[in-house]
Structures are given as structure tokens and as C-alpha cells.
Amino acid sequence: MANTIALVDDDQNILTSVTMALEAEGFDVRTYKDGEEALRGLNQRPVDLAVLDIKMPRLDGMELLQKLRKSSTVPVIFLTSKDDEVDEVLGLRMGADDYIKKPFSQRLLIERIRALLRRQDLAADEANPTSDATITRGELVLDGARHMCTWKGRPVALTVTEFLILRALASRPGHVKNRDQLMDAAYGDSVYVDDRTIDSHIKRVRKKFKAIDDGFNEIETLYGIGYRYREPA
DSSP, X not given: OOOEEEEEOSOHHHHHHHHHHHHHTTOEEEEESSHHHHHHHHHHSOOSEEEEESSOSSSOHHHHHHHHTTTOOOOEEEEEOTTOHHHHHHHHHHTOOEEEESSOOHHHHHHHHHHHXXXXXXXXXXXXXXXXXXXXXXXXXXXXXXXXXXXXTEEOXXXXXHHHHHHHHHTSTTOOBOHHHHHHHHHTTSOOOXXXXXXXXXXXXXXXXXXXXXXXXXXXXXXXXXEEEOOOO
């Protein structure tokens, strides 16, 4: 079954040309000209991945991402202008998974889409491709094959990046992961992010678990070093 991609941009030329390129690669594409239209469409008909322009009328890409993340973990790639470094960092901290600067080649976009979809599909296995796809650490269960996370039996909706960071920590309780190691686990070589972006992802993960269990404190911070998942008592 073909993956479905949402393409959101107020530039009709980009919508037309990129849609043709994606369809030629076997993707199904849904296009939207502004954030409000996209929000309605994505809530009604979820997709496998969304490509969002940051600068749009009515509802820009940042606002759209913020609203989407209230109910969806769909992988998101931002399209940014070459001078939007601040927007790139903010977008990643808010829960985007990747970004591409305009002007961009269609081939680069297709490669980034395929890489992000692979990250999602292969989230079952970080270090050993023959290991069990499910990690259980006390009340935590991470099912990579289905991209599902539960805590005390209740689902926790994590983005692809959040899932990969948590899995990297939970795969070896008690072992410290520095920020570079977490960047590699979550992004690979395709995206450079600063330390504060990893910190923001950790903060978002903790917040999601605390919404279910206010006593959640399994992710420990070692200041100046990194993070670790608490060893079972």
C-alpha cells in the first residue's frame, strides 16, 4: 500500500511540481494551500507523513504543527526559507522531525521523506536487528513494530523522534546517554540539532508521561553529562 503524504504550501507551483514528483515515486499526495484547510483535512483523513511550509497565511506551519501535536504523532518535515534558522530550531523543539531549506531539490525531499518513513518503520530496533521488537521496563512498554508506547497500561502518544529517544534510553537502563548519542539515535546523519533541541524533546516526553502519572520520574538528568533511564529497584 502506498504511503500518503500531505503537502501544505501556499505556493501553487510547489504544490503542482512536488505532487507530480511524489506521485511518480509511488506516493499518494493530498495538497492544502493553507494551515487551516490542512488542519481540517488532516484531522478528518490522517496521512503517513506531512510536509509543511512555515510561512503561510491564516495559520502558519508552526501554529499548524502545534495544533496537530495535540492529537497526532504524524511525522512532519518543515520547509523553511534559507534565513529561517530560528524557525528550524523552534520547529524541531515543538515536535517536527526534519526540515529542508528552500529552494530545495525534489530528489532531496523524496530522500528525506523515505528516510523518515524508514525511521518510523524501523523504530523497533536500535542496536540489534535480531532483538525483540518490544521493550518492557517495569510499567513501560515500547512496541516498535507498531510504534506504540504504554505506561501502566495506558497509551502515550509519542512522535517518531520522541519514541526513538525514549527507546535509546530504555534499551539500557542505568547507562548514561549523552546528547550526541541521543541525536544519533533520533536523527541519524540527516539533521544537525543543538543540545537544547534534545533537552526540549526530553521535556516533552516527560510531560506526556506526567499527564498520565504525575509521579513519573524514570528519565534522570545528569547535569553536564546527559540522560539515563532509571534502573529498576
